Amino acid sequence: MTDQPIRRRRRLGYVAMLGVSALVGLVVGGLSALIDHVGGAAAGPLRIALLSAGVAAAAWICVAWWRSADEAVREAHKWAWYWGGSTGMAAAMGLFALSTWGAIDVALPPLGSGPDDLIMTGIAFTVGAQIVGYAIAWALWWLRHR
Template sequence: MATALGGGIWWWAKLDEAAREAHKWAWWWGGSAGMAIGAVLLLTLMTHGESAIVSAWAGDTPADTFGAGIAAILLFQLVGYTIAWAWWWLRRR
């Protein structure tokens, strides 16, 4: 983690202002939207879905379900970030 943090700080220092703004904007809007959409979908599935569907991907234990939920939210955030980042650059080209 320390190496990743150091690499991230080095990478961020090398970026120009436009690239920094694109990443900040994409993470705020794309990551937030992805997290909100993912949370709503996961909560709906957990409360209204059939238990067989939930346990098929989330596991049977609370720790498995928690881990699957975290991974799913991170995936939704990454997809939202990627879409927002591409949108930001395409609007400015």
């Protein structure tokens, strides 16, 4: 008995999820640009509603994808997020600590002039480091289990 039809169906399911994700991104990006263009007093609440809808759609996509993933894929992602994400976060924390102590000079590109912009830069840098760590750990997991 062959599992070819299941593999083909699973591959099409992943492509469909990727397409839905791209569509959600395009809609949120387009509506965000429209809100920026129109502006006005309602821009703040519209942005909050748009962000909430985008996060809800992303969560729905993630749950649907997770339910369709097999055990090996789930284990690879859990392992990669735990080890890679934790290592990336530790690296970001280490860089920020060394920068605070004056041991190194971290020159992050400024997003603006206020403290909110510095917080967003720190969040973006930390999440970026976690994603890089995750990608490396995920690749290592699959290389070890091939």
